[in-house]
Amino acid sequence: xxxAKAYSVSSPAxxxxxxxxxxxxxxxxxxxxxxxxxxICHSDLHQARNEWSGMMPTVYPCVPGHEIVGRxxxxxxxxTKFKPGDLAAVGCMVDSDRTCPxxxxxxxxxxxxxxxxxxxxxxxLGGVTYGGYxxxxxxxxxxxxxxPSNLNLAGVAPLLCAGITTYSPMRxxxxxxxxxxxxxxxxxxxxxxVKFAHAFxxxxxxxxxxxxxxxxxxxxxxxxxxxSRNADEMxxxxxxxDFILDAVAAEHDINAYINLLARDGNLTMVGAPATPxxxxxxxxxxxxxxxxxxxxxxxxxxxxMLDFCARHNIAADVEVIPIQKVNEAYERLVKSDVKYRxxxxxxxxxxx
Amino acid sequence: xxxAKAYSVSSPAxxxxxxxxxxxxxxxxxxxxxxxxxxICHSDLHQARNEWSGMMPTVYPCVPGHEIVGRxxxxxxxxTKFKPGDLAAVGCMVDSDRTCPxxxxxxxxxxxxxxxxxxxxxxxLGGVTYGGYxxxxxxxxxxxxxxPSNLNLAGVAPLLCAGITTYSPMRxxxxxxxxxxxxxxxxxxxxxxVKFAHAFxxxxxxxxxxxxxxxxxxxxxxxxxxxSRNADEMxxxxxxxDFILDAVAAEHDINAYINLLARDGNLTMVGAPATPxxxxxxxxxxxxxxxxxxxxxxxxxxxxMLDFCARHNIAADVEVIPIQKVNEAYERLVKSDVKYRxxxxxxxxxxx
Numbered sequence: 001x002x003x004a005k006a007y008s009v010s011s012p013a014x015x016x017x018x019x020x021x022x023x024x025x026x027x028x029x030x031x032x033x034x035x036x037x038x039x040i041c042h043s044d045l046h047q048a049r050n051e052w053s054g055m056m057p058t059v060y061p062c063v064p065g066h067e068i069v070g071r072x073x074x075x076x077x078x079x080t081k082f083k084p085g086d087l088a089a090v091g092c093m094v095d096s097d098r099t100c101p102x103x104x105x106x107x108x109x110x111x112x113x114x115x116x117x118x119x120x121x122x123x124x125l126g127g128v129t130y131g132g133y134x135x136x137x138x139x140x141x142x143x144x145x146x147x148p149s150n151l152n153l154a155g156v157a158p159l160l161c162a163g164i165t166t167y168s169p170m171r172x173x174x175x176x177x178x179x180x181x182x183x184x185x186x187x188x189x190x191x192x193x194v195k196f197a198h199a200f201x202x203x204x205x206x207x208x209x210x211x212x213x214x215x216x217x218x219x220x221x222x223x224x225x226x227x228s229r230n231a232d233e234m235x236x237x238x239x240x241x242d243f244i245l246d247a248v249a250a251e252h253d254i255n256a257y258i259n260l261l262a263r264d265g266n267l268t269m270v271g272a273p274a275t276p277x278x279x280x281x282x283x284x285x286x287x288x289x290x291x292x293x294x295x296x297x298x299x300x301x302x303x304x305m306l307d308f309c310a311r312h313n314i315a316a317d318v319e320v321i322p323i324q325k326v327n328e329a330y331e332r333l334v335k336s337d338v339k340y341r342x343x344x345x346x347x348x349x350x351x352x
Numbered sequence: 353x354x355x356a357k358a359y360s361v362s363s364p365a366x367x368x369x370x371x372x373x374x375x376x377x378x379x380x381x382x383x384x385x386x387x388x389x390x391x392i393c394h395s396d397l398h399q400a401r402n403e404w405s406g407m408m409p410t411v412y413p414c415v416p417g418h419e420i421v422g423r424x425x426x427x428x429x430x431x432t433k434f435k436p437g438d439l440a441a442v443g444c445m446v447d448s449d450r451t452c453p454x455x456x457x458x459x460x461x462x463x464x465x466x467x468x469x470x471x472x473x474x475x476x477l478g479g480v481t482y483g484g485y486x487x488x489x490x491x492x493x494x495x496x497x498x499x500p501s502n503l504n505l506a507g508v509a510p511l512l513c514a515g516i517t518t519y520s521p522m523r524x525x526x527x528x529x530x531x532x533x534x535x536x537x538x539x540x541x542x543x544x545x546v547k548f549a550h551a552f553x554x555x556x557x558x559x560x561x562x563x564x565x566x567x568x569x570x571x572x573x574x575x576x577x578x579x580s581r582n583a584d585e586m587x588x589x590x591x592x593x594d595f596i597l598d599a600v601a602a603e604h605d606i607n608a609y610i611n612l613l614a615r616d617g618n619l620t621m622v623g624a625p626a627t628p629x630x631x632x633x634x635x636x637x638x639x640x641x642x643x644x645x646x647x648x649x650x651x652x653x654x655x656x657m658l659d660f661c662a663r664h665n666i667a668a669d670v671e672v673i674p675i676q677k678v679n680e681a682y683e684r685l686v687k688s689d690v691k692y693r694x695x696x697x698x699x700x701x702x703x704x
Contacts, residue, residue: 055634102615110615110639172640255628263454263462266642269633276607278628281621282407284645287462288524290618291643293636 001025001125005349006134007323008061012050015327016133018352021063023138024124028076031144033088038132039067039158039316040342042188042249045330047119058119065132066092066117067160069147070346079141087147089306091160092117092296094129094139106298108143133323135349145303148310154343155315158188159306161296162316162341166193166245167305168297169268170200173243177201182237182244184228184257186213186220189247189270191317191340194220197245199312205237207257216339220317234260239287247271254291255280263287268294316341322348353377353477357701358486359675360413364402367679368485370704373415375490376476380428383496385440390484391419391510391668392694394540394601397682399471410471417484418444418469419512421499422698431493439499441658443512444469444648446481446491458650460495485675487701497655500662506695507667510540511658513648514668514693518545518597519657520649521620522552525595529553534589534596536580536609538565538572541599541622543669543692546572549597551664557589559609568691572669586612591639599623606643607632615639620646668693674700 001022008019026032044064046052068090072082082088095115096108103111115123118131131137147156166189175181181202183193190206197204198221205224206217214225226233237260244257249271258267258279265287272293279291297305309315317340321329329342353374360371378384396416398404420442424434434440448455448463455463467475470483483489499508518541527533533554535545542558549556550573557576558569566577578585589612596609601623610619610631617639624645631643649657661667669692673681681694 107615169640263459269636272633272637276630276632279631279643280628281624281645284621284643285624285647286645288521288646289644291631291636292641293633293638294640295637 004134004136005352006063006130007326007349008063008133009048010061012058019061019063021130021134022125023136026074026076026138028078029140029142030076030138031072031079031082031088031141032074032136032138033068033070033090033144034073034136035068035070035132035134035346037069037154037157038065038344038346039161039318040326040329040333040344041067041161042333043161044131045333048330056119059128062119063130063133064118065134066090067157067162068117068132068137069153069157069160070136073136075141081141081146082144087149087153089145089147089156089160090117090132090137090139090143091145091164091302093299094143095123098142106300108298109296133326133344135346143299145299145306148306150310151313151315154320154345155318156309157343158192158316158318158341159309160302162188162192163309164297164302164305165189165270165294166247167196167308168301169245169270169294170196170243171301172294173266173268175200175202175243179203179242180205180240180262182207182241182257182260183222184244184246185248185271186217186340187247187336188316188341191220193245193247194222195314197221199308199314228256241265243268245270249273251275251277255283258283258289258291261287261289264289266290266292268292270294316343318343320345324348356486356488357704358415358482359678359701360415360485361400362413364410371413371415373482373486374477375488378426378428378490380430381492381494382428382490383424383431383434383440383493384426384488384490385420385422385442385496386425386488387420387422387484387486387698389421389506389509389698390417390696391513391670392678392681392685392696393419393513394685395513396483397685400682408471411480414471415482415485416470417486418442419509419514420469420484420489421505421509421512422488425488427493433493433498434496439501439505441497441499441508441512442469442484442489442491442495443497443516443654445651446495447475450494458652460650461648485678485696487698495651497651497658500658502662503665503667506672506697507670508661509695510544510668510670510693511661512654514540514544515661516649516654516657517541517622517646518599519548519660520653521597521622521646522548522595523653524646525618525620527552527554527595531555531594532557532592534559534593534609534612535574536596536598537600537623538569539599539688540668540693543572545597545599546574547666550574551660551666580608593617595620597622601625603627603629607635610635610641610643613639613641616641618642618644620644622646668695670695672697676700
């Protein structure tokens with residue numbers, strides 16, 4: 001066991017402060033990673049502020065962060081995938097039971113016994129797991145991915161959650177060249193969805209409430225932008241989409257988007273509104289449409305996504321901040337005031 | 353043009369009365385069918401009473417009926433599939449544009465220019481189409497199916513709507529041996545769904561609010577019956593279904609069923625509640641579940657379904673009535689007092 005510098009919160013209302021946390025010494029299958037960048041996901045904020053108290057109550061102190069990229073410093077004796085000096089990445093999970101049907105299908109994200117990267121029972125040290133707002137992390141090599149070396153590492157970090165969360169459903173529902181794909185909401189997840197849909201060769205349409213985002217959407221790879229409050233712009237696309245990815249976690253009229261789907265089209269939610277969304281069944285019946293959800297992706301698919309990003313030069317658009325600005329960043333996150341993801345430069349933690 | 357005996361309603365509140373309607377003389381591609389049996393679908397009642405006034409207002413007089421089985425009496429000069437004396441069947445559609453992508457994909461039910469069997473503009477005679485509550489009908493051979501000769505014809509009629517509506521989504525979503533399938537609601541559609549799921553080799557569970565239906569569900573082919581108001585009986589099945597067919601058109605808690613789906617499970621609605629159903633998105637996200645709808649089936653698939661029924665000795669459980677009892681049957685239909693479909697014996701019309 002050793003001590004690592006980190007930033008933690010001690011209650012729902014308290015700010016992040018510098019702290020010291022315990023990390024285990026690497027066991028034979030473990031990789032110790034010096035964290036270079038950690039993205040700030042909206043989930044971090046929900047967890048830090050205990051906004052999911054019903055489902056996943058926060059254990060304090062809490063160290064969030066599950067968009068982690070860094071450099072391997074030490075490896076256990078049985079580790080084969082990594083050696084010191086390698087670039088490595090860790091996402092939302094650090095373990096699973098490895099024996100259930102979900103794990104055997106490379107879908108660890110649905111394993112009933114997974115271990116999330118933070119605020120989950122820590123099987124090694126007791127207490128809860130601590131995430132990436134820290135100088136280092138120790139993870140079983142089976143849950144560590146190889147990170148691309150040709151990309152801006154600050155922009156690679158968000159691929160571990162925002163990236164895989166949008167890549168996986170598009171792969172699952174068959175987004176390819178020749179398909180028409182919609183992306184609802186141009187935030188951290190949405191901007192990655194646009195990059196992927198474009199890279200897959202799909203005709204990509206961004207739906208946004210903000211006319212001001214139009215230019216940026218086109219720059220990110222959209223072929224068209226529709227202002228969702230403009231009925232004409234919406235109607236123009238009626239019945240035409242093969243797939244729509246909806247990254248809006250706030251309440252919104254989902255039927256307006258379901259009606260844009262072609263026959264056999266699918267709309268997948270990756271944001272989870274707090275209250276149920278009213279779905280007009282007739283809209284589903286008439287074109288055999290489907291409405292579904294998707295959660296991150298498995299470890300193998302996350303590696304596949306990172307390799308895809310390396311080949312296609314895809315990384316998140318980030319605003320890099322020092323860890324000392326994390327409280328300010330959270331305030332801006334609440335207002336969606338970031339293009340499109342904060343990425344914490346962990347070198348800033350060395351001065352603490 | 354010739355006159356045919358029929359039963360029609362002249363306003364939303366008036367009863368069915370004996371009437372005479374015009375049918376066209378068969379054109380070269382047409383088949384003239386003497387109707388032997390016509391099932392009573394809940395849609396007939398909605399249309400007769402103008403309960404879909406917003407979407408599909410009723411033109412009076414109205415002759416419903418789209419579960420038609422009969423015997424070919426005359427064929428046009430270009431007809432190749434049928435000859436006089438053959439058994440034939442007609443379902444919900446009597447025409448489509450035949451050129452759109454949906455028609456080319458054998459999915460005429462999604463053709464934007466289809467012609468429904470009743471209350472739809474009649475391209476031949478003007479006015480609207482008249483359905484199967486009649487002694488005969490004239491239909492283009494492309495929309496006429498061959499009917500099985502080894503089954504009780506009264507029970508074959510409902511296959512043309514209740515049958516294909518449940519068969520098609522199970523085929524589409526891959527119901528086969530080894531899968532676990534749920535059926536919600538044991539009415540006209542539900543009882544067909546149980547027969548098909550059982551015939552496909554799936555482990556079939558019926559959900560019903562009525563303990564009294566348990567024995568009947570088992571007789572129809574269910575492996576298990578769960579009383580949906582019993583939380584223990586529901587929880588027992590959490591996360592275990594590959595597919596659930598929901599045939600309940602009334603409002604109900606859809607999330608209770610979505611939560612019974614396994615990873616990648618699908619719940620398909622074939623009933624359309626009048627108001628939107630609130631869907632908890634988190635339940636979709638956690639196991640990549642999907643929620644969808646399905647409408648009848650294409651002509652080729654309807655024929656496939658009829659052939660499947662012939663091979664597996666499947667027909668609807670019907671209560672045969674003379675046409676003179678149709679008003680009484682409608683009153684009972686409103687109370688779901690029928691096991692499981694009314695089938696009108698059209699021989700009764702001869703005495704009118």
